[in-house]
Amino acid sequence: MFVRTVAWVSTLPRTIQQMLEHPPAVGSRLQVAGHVKSIRKFKNIGFLDLSDGSTYKTLPIVFRHPDQVLAQYDLKVGQSLEISGDLAESKGVQSFEVTFDPADDSHHLKIIGNVQDSYPIQKKETSLQFLRSIPILRHRTSTLASVLRLRSFLEHELNVFFAEHSFTKVTPPMITSSDCEGGGEQFTIEPLNPKEVVKDGMAVKHEFFGKPAYLTVSTQLHLEVLAPSLNRVWTLTPCFRAEDSNTNRHLSEFWMLEAEISYISQLSQLTRFTEVMIRHLTSQLSNNREDVLNSRYNKADRELIEVRWNSILAENDWPVITYDEAINLINQVKLKGRSKGRLAWGDSISTEDEKWLAGDHFHSPVFITDYPKSQKPFYMPHSKNYNISAPTVACFDLIFPFIGELIGGSLREDNYEVLVAEMNRRNMDLVEMDWYLSTRLNGSVPHGGFGMGLERLMLYLSGLENVRDVVTFPRAPETCDC
Amino acid sequence: MFVRTVAWVSTLPRTIQQMLEHPPAVGSRLQVAGHVKSIRKFKNIGFLDLSDGSTYKTLPIVFRHPDQVLAQYDLKVGQSLEISGDLAESKGVQSFEVTFDPADDSHHLKIIGNVQDSYPIQKKETSLQFLRSIPILRHRTSTLASVLRLRSFLEHELNVFFAEHSFTKVTPPMITSSDCEGGGEQFTIEPLNPKEVVKDGMAVKHEFFGKPAYLTVSTQLHLEVLAPSLNRVWTLTPCFRAEDSNTNRHLSEFWMLEAEISYISQLSQLTRFTEVMIRHLTSQLSNNREDVLNSRYNKADRELIEVRWNSILAENDWPVITYDEAINLINQVKLKGRSKGRLAWGDSISTEDEKWLAGDHFHSPVFITDYPKSQKPFYMPHSKNYNISAPTVACFDLIFPFIGELIGGSLREDNYEVLVAEMNRRNMDLVEMDWYLSTRLNGSVPHGGFGMGLERLMLYLSGLENVRDVVTFPRAPETCDC
Numbered sequence: 001m002f003v004r005t006v007a008w009v010s011t012l013p014r015t016i017q018q019m020l021e022h023p024p025a026v027g028s029r030l031q032v033a034g035h036v037k038s039i040r041k042f043k044n045i046g047f048l049d050l051s052d053g054s055t056y057k058t059l060p061i062v063f064r065h066p067d068q069v070l071a072q073y074d075l076k077v078g079q080s081l082e083i084s085g086d087l088a089e090s091k092g093v094q095s096f097e098v099t100f101d102p103a104d105d106s107h108h109l110k111i112i113g114n115v116q117d118s119y120p121i122q123k124k125e126t127s128l129q130f131l132r133s134i135p136i137l138r139h140r141t142s143t144l145a146s147v148l149r150l151r152s153f154l155e156h157e158l159n160v161f162f163a164e165h166s167f168t169k170v171t172p173p174m175i176t177s178s179d180c181e182g183g184g185e186q187f188t189i190e191p192l193n194p195k196e197v198v199k200d201g202m203a204v205k206h207e208f209f210g211k212p213a214y215l216t217v218s219t220q221l222h223l224e225v226l227a228p229s230l231n232r233v234w235t236l237t238p239c240f241r242a243e244d245s246n247t248n249r250h251l252s253e254f255w256m257l258e259a260e261i262s263y264i265s266q267l268s269q270l271t272r273f274t275e276v277m278i279r280h281l282t283s284q285l286s287n288n289r290e291d292v293l294n295s296r297y298n299k300a301d302r303e304l305i306e307v308r309w310n311s312i313l314a315e316n317d318w319p320v321i322t323y324d325e326a327i328n329l330i331n332q333v334k335l336k337g338r339s340k341g342r343l344a345w346g347d348s349i350s351t352e353d354e355k356w357l358a359g360d361h362f363h364s365p366v367f368i369t370d371y372p373k374s375q376k377p378f379y380m381p382h383s384k385n386y387n388i389s390a391p392t393v394a395c396f397d398l399i400f401p402f403i404g405e406l407i408g409g410s411l412r413e414d415n416y417e418v419l420v421a422e423m424n425r426r427n428m429d430l431v432e433m434d435w436y437l438s439t440r441l442n443g444s445v446p447h448g449g450f451g452m453g454l455e456r457l458m459l460y461l462s463g464l465e466n467v468r469d470v471v472t473f474p475r476a477p478e479t480c481d482c
Numbered sequence: 483m484f485v486r487t488v489a490w491v492s493t494l495p496r497t498i499q500q501m502l503e504h505p506p507a508v509g510s511r512l513q514v515a516g517h518v519k520s521i522r523k524f525k526n527i528g529f530l531d532l533s534d535g536s537t538y539k540t541l542p543i544v545f546r547h548p549d550q551v552l553a554q555y556d557l558k559v560g561q562s563l564e565i566s567g568d569l570a571e572s573k574g575v576q577s578f579e580v581t582f583d584p585a586d587d588s589h590h591l592k593i594i595g596n597v598q599d600s601y602p603i604q605k606k607e608t609s610l611q612f613l614r615s616i617p618i619l620r621h622r623t624s625t626l627a628s629v630l631r632l633r634s635f636l637e638h639e640l641n642v643f644f645a646e647h648s649f650t651k652v653t654p655p656m657i658t659s660s661d662c663e664g665g666g667e668q669f670t671i672e673p674l675n676p677k678e679v680v681k682d683g684m685a686v687k688h689e690f691f692g693k694p695a696y697l698t699v700s701t702q703l704h705l706e707v708l709a710p711s712l713n714r715v716w717t718l719t720p721c722f723r724a725e726d727s728n729t730n731r732h733l734s735e736f737w738m739l740e741a742e743i744s745y746i747s748q749l750s751q752l753t754r755f756t757e758v759m760i761r762h763l764t765s766q767l768s769n770n771r772e773d774v775l776n777s778r779y780n781k782a783d784r785e786l787i788e789v790r791w792n793s794i795l796a797e798n799d800w801p802v803i804t805y806d807e808a809i810n811l812i813n814q815v816k817l818k819g820r821s822k823g824r825l826a827w828g829d830s831i832s833t834e835d836e837k838w839l840a841g842d843h844f845h846s847p848v849f850i851t852d853y854p855k856s857q858k859p860f861y862m863p864h865s866k867n868y869n870i871s872a873p874t875v876a877c878f879d880l881i882f883p884f885i886g887e888l889i890g891g892s893l894r895e896d897n898y899e900v901l902v903a904e905m906n907r908r909n910m911d912l913v914e915m916d917w918y919l920s921t922r923l924n925g926s927v928p929h930g931g932f933g934m935g936l937e938r939l940m941l942y943l944s945g946l947e948n949v950r951d952v953v954t955f956p957r958a959p960e961t962c963d964c
Contacts, residue, residue: 008758011751012743015648015713033745035710035925052745053713054648080710080925113896113926136917137924139711148712152651159641166497166536169634173955174656174720175735177962179674189669189697191724192661208724208734209962215671215697222964226954228517228562229621230630231497231535238656238720242673242690252690253657261494263515263534269493276490414595435618435964442619443517443562444595472708473655480659480691482704482917 015054023096024087030098031084032059033112035140036077041066050081055291056142056149060090060097069102069109077122078115078140084108128469135473135481146293147462147470150285153292154458155236157284158257161277167232167259172222174238177211178432185242186214187252215240218451219258221436224379224412227260228445234259236454244477248466251455253475260412260449267384267394268320270409270448271367274398275318278365278406278457282312285461304463311364311401320367323349323392326357333361345390346372351404359401369396378422381413394448403460409450416440497536505578506569512580513566514541515594517622518559523548532563537773538624538631542572542579551584551591559604560597560622566590610951617955617963628775629944629952632767635774636940637718639766640739643759649714649741654704656720659693660914667724668696669734697722700933701740703918706861706894709742710927716741718936728959730948733937735957742894742931749866749876750802752891752930753849756880757800760847760888760939764794767943786945793846793883802849805831805874808839815843827872828854833886841883851878860904863895876930885942891932898922 016034024030034052041047046066049058061083063069075081085100085107101107120126120134121141131138139145162169179186190213195206219235226233239256264270285292286309293305321329327343330353335342343349349357349368358366370383370392380393395410413419419440423430430437458470468474473482498516506512516534523529528548531540543565545551557563567582567589583589602608602616603623613620621627644651661668672695677688701717708715721738746752767774768791775787803811809825812835817824825831831839831850840848852865852874862875877892895901901922905912912919940952950956955964 008761010647010755010758011748012647012714012755013745017648017713033927035927053709053711078925080927112928113922113924115924119924136707136920139708140925145711148652148708149650151653155651156641156645159638163638165492165494166499168631169637170630170954171633171720171737173735173953173957173962175722175957175962176964178964184675186674187671188674189671189722191726192668192670192696193666193724195726208726208959209957210960211962213962214674222955225618225964226621226630227535229535229627231499232494238653240657242675244673244677244690253655255653263495266493273492273494276492279490438618440595442595442597442601443560443622445515445517445562446594471655472652473704475655475657475691477690478692480655480657480693480695482658482660482707 016050016052016057016059017054019059020055020057020094026087026089026096028087029084029106030087031082032061032098033082034059034080036075036079036081037142039070039075039077041070046070048075048081050083051142053145056146056293057094060092060094061085061100062088062097063100063102065102069100072102073109073111075111076115076119078119079111080113082108082110082112128464128466132466132468132474139472144469147458147464148472150292150462151454151458151470153285153288154281154454154461157281158236158277161280162234162259165232165273167234168230170223170226170230170233170235172216172219172226172235172237174216174240175209175213176216176222177209177213178221178436179212179214186217187240187242189213189215217241218256220260220449220451223258223260223449224436224447225439227262227447227449228439228443231263232259232261246477246479248468249456251467251471251474251476252479254467254471255454256451257454258449258451260447262445262447264448265411265446267369267396267411267448270411270450271320271369271396271398274407274409274450274452275365275367278312278398281457282309282461285309286313301463305461308401308460308463314364316364318365318367319362320369320396322370323368323372324370324390326353326368329357329361346374348375354397354399354404355402358399358404363401365401365406366399367396368399369394371395371397376410378426378428379412379419380410381418396450400456400460403456406456406460407450407452409448411446411448414440414444414446416444498532498534498539498541499536501541502537502539502576508569508571508578510569511566511588512569513564514543514580515564516541516562518557518561518563519624521552521557521559523552528552530557530563532565533624535627538628538775539576542574542576543567543582544570544579545582545584547584551582554584555591555593557593558597558601560601561593562595564590564592564594610946610948614948614950614956621954626951629940629946630954632774632944633936633940633952635767635770636763636936636943639763640718640759643762644716644741647714647755649716650712652705652708652712652715652717654698654701654708654717654719656698656722657691657695658698658704659691659695660703660918661694661696668699669722669724671695671697699723700738702742702931702933705740705742705931706929707918707921709744709929709931710921710925713745714741714743726959728961730950731938733949733953733956733958736949736953737936738933739936740931740933742929744927744929746930747893747928749851749878749893749930752893752932753802753851753878753880756889756891756932756934757847757849760794760880763939764791764943767791768795783945787943790883790942790945796846798846800847800849801844802851802878804852805850805854806852806872808835808850811839811843828856830857836879836881836886837884840881840886845883847883847888848881849878850881851876853877853879858892860908860910861894861901862892863900878932882938882942885938888938888942889932889934891930893928893930896922896926896928898926 034050090097398407516532530543572579880889
């Protein structure tokens with residue numbers, strides 16, 4: 001790890017989080033700013049809960065003469081205020097509060113941003129579904145702000161984790177001319193105002209990049225080019241799929257963590273590494289839950305999360321089974337005594353069956369390895385125990401309870417001739433893929449990697465159910481509000 | 483900062499970097515793998531330099547009977563090898579070397595990936611221009627691999643810096659329906675295989691998102707929506723511009739760091755914060771130069787970098803001048819005694835003049851603030867010392883020697899009526915922008931932010947001159963190789 005020195009001081013104001021962590025002395029004058037989360041009025045005293053977004057915790061403001069104060073300032077939930085008052089000890093949730101006295105000329109209260117009467121986020125519980133209808137304001141709720149803090153926390157911990165494991169973070173391109181992996185579900189891009197060129201006497205659109213260009217569906221092939229130069233690379237980038245399905249699991253734009261590791265030739269090195277990665281993240285999250293999780297989660301939600309986190313952190317290594325074993329378990333345990341719905345070798349394992357395996361059978365994340373070759377892409381090498389009558393490849397899916405597939409990965413075929421033969425078998429365009437193939441002719445190294453949808457992990461860790469709730473502004477068919 | 487515990491062990495192999503940092507005992511058996519960077523042969527002894535990409539440093543392999551070994555294995559630069567031999571002390575650049583003895587049956591050497599005879603990266607110096615012509619292999623050079631390590635280092639340090647300053651990292655969308663900021667230079671996107679719908683009896687393309695969609699040119703407006711919920715937000719994402727210019731400064735896809743900070747109302751808070759950020763990064767880089775910079779940089783390059791880093795880390799705060807002062811300096815100092823080319827108030831400051839101000843006049847990064855309103859976007863509020871006959875806005879550009887503008891930022895107008903008036907004055911579509919404007923009606927808070935092109939910073943810190951050398955796979959007109 002790197003040497004660090006501490007440094008220059010910025011002049012940003014103190015946040016409520018910083019004040020709560022290092023409270024000023026009782027009796028001192030405090031100036032705070034934030035949004036009104038709630039107003040409570042009693043006969044002789046009133047309370048405001050103020051949030052500035054730096055933490056889910058609110059700062060209590062206490063004032064006498066509540067009728068006078070509320071009328072004079074026309075205070076409402078959602079307004080942003082600037083208040084100066086005195087710091088006092090508190091017996092409430094926080095250890096201190098700010099008292100505002102309208103009769104004290106040295107105190108002040110100012111509305112710095114008013115709200116419309118229709119301001120939709122009130123103290124009463126609002127459903128996540130309703131919040132999806134107000135994309136511009138929904139992150140003012142402590143639940144969804146907290147989800148964004150969780151995301152930031154996970155990203156920070158991923159940076160630390162990969163640096164500790166000697167990875168270089170790289171930024172492969174989002175725009176690609178390679179369309180072999182998209183299965184026709186890419187987006188194409190072109191300039192809003194394309195130039196025209198004359199071709200055979202006709203004015204035709206000029207291709208900006210000199211060829212068709214797409215938004216990436218996976219950065220894997222580019223990572224495979226970079227990995228031999230840097231040994232281990234990872235990235236966390238947007239990926240794009242023009243899939244025309246509106247579900248609570250799919251987005252047109254999502255964030256993928258992808259990693260490629262050189263000089264490995266055992267599938268178990270990959271499964272172990274991903275297990276260590278998820279255990280690390282969850283353990284860090286568990287250690288820092290008070291800073292990351294918000295107060296909204298009620299007891300049932302908290303217990304749900306606890307169960308989920310504990311299943312990750314269980315002492316035993318996560319089970320690793322082959323596709324063949326998975327099929328057998330589904331047929332012999334899940335479908336015991338039933339003749340309908342049984343799986344034949346070569347069938348896909350449905351998300352429902354995945355959830356059964358992880359959630360009901362193992363009560364744990366579980367790796368399924370060595371899937372049939374026909375279900376997987378061209379770049380996966382044969383399994384160690386290759387059987388020509390039931391051909392499988394050296395790959396794995398990591399299956400989570402409630403979620404199904406969280407991570408998919410494999411070793412990558414590093415032999416040029418084998419790769420070309422397989423691509424020919426699949427009628428792929430070798431010229432188009434020459435750039436990728438050329439790595440196998442110039443100091444090829446054994447390697448493997450994996451990809452994980454960050455939003456899926458967030459769903460599992462947060463207990464939320466709709467992927468649209470764990471991104472800032474979801475993109476999906478008919479959904480691109482701003 | 484967060485509590486951390488140390489955790490589960492992965493089973494990845496040891497990298498050369500890890501071996502060099504924690505050398506095994508002299509005499510112990512070592513198995514290593516990597517690419518051959520160079521081969522040197524003397525009468526009785528031969529040397530290979532092996533790199534596995536984990537560091538720019540190479541591991542020396544020493545072998546007797548060089549003629550026999552080279553002939554038997556047909557060793558070439560670029561091949562990837564697996565070697566096991568004995569660790570010995572070394573008097574070379576590294577403190578140890580691996581001795582390989584072909585006569586010792588317990589030693590082995592295996593070519594795990596061969597090269598074509600045309601393998602283009604040889605020991606002799608290759609120009610950056612030539613390397614741009616081999617995009618798939620160029621990162622095998624220690625120079626360009628080092629640039630990617632620099633990028634990863636900077637990103638890591640940015641994560642640490644922003645976490646320490648209470649920012650939440652967010653991921654605003656890359657796909658947007660908002661086109662007001664692009665000046666017509668956006669890319670549009672649509673599915674590769676769009677559905678057709680019948681409209682007025684005609685088959686027309688169905689719009690996937692229900693409206694036209696673009697790739698983002700800046701995430702600022704979305705960050706402004708999120709900032710009041712989280713206090714301080716930052717992001718580092720791709721941005722896209724369909725600008726039809728092929729220069730060494732422009733890319734169609736580049737990475738932008740953008741940040742928005744709530745509850746600030748002084749421009750100096752923003753300039754100070756960006757100064758602290760760049761000083762922090764540079765200081766960390768300077769502390770860790772041995773791990774980040776490679777050995778390729780010759781003495782002149784190293785001195786150039788030293789001068790650049792020192793100008794950032796100079797003891798005095800960086801100069802802050804207004805646009806008016808900048809114009810006067812250019813006219814009175816740079817153009818002293820000349821009548822041609824003088825700037826009138828309202829003229830743009832050219833990149834050349836920016837480089838003169840920072841590089842020749844101040845020998846320092848310099849902030850230029852309060853530009854004419856006509857040069858800047860609609861969302862910037864009036865300057866503190868607003869002069870109706872020479873109207874300026876509360877913004878800044880951070881200008882660097884050799885580079886010109888590195889960062890641009892401003893306070894943001896938070897008053898609804900003022901913002902609407904300005905948008906009307908510019909004939910903007912208020913309906914289209916309703917989502918953005920609505921933040922000013924629902925608890926608006928004073929705020930400001932900035933954006934920095936990561937590649938520009940990398941050029942300045944690395945001493946490289948072409949932006950295509952600091953990204954993995956550059957995207958530009960006619961350039962989208964893979």
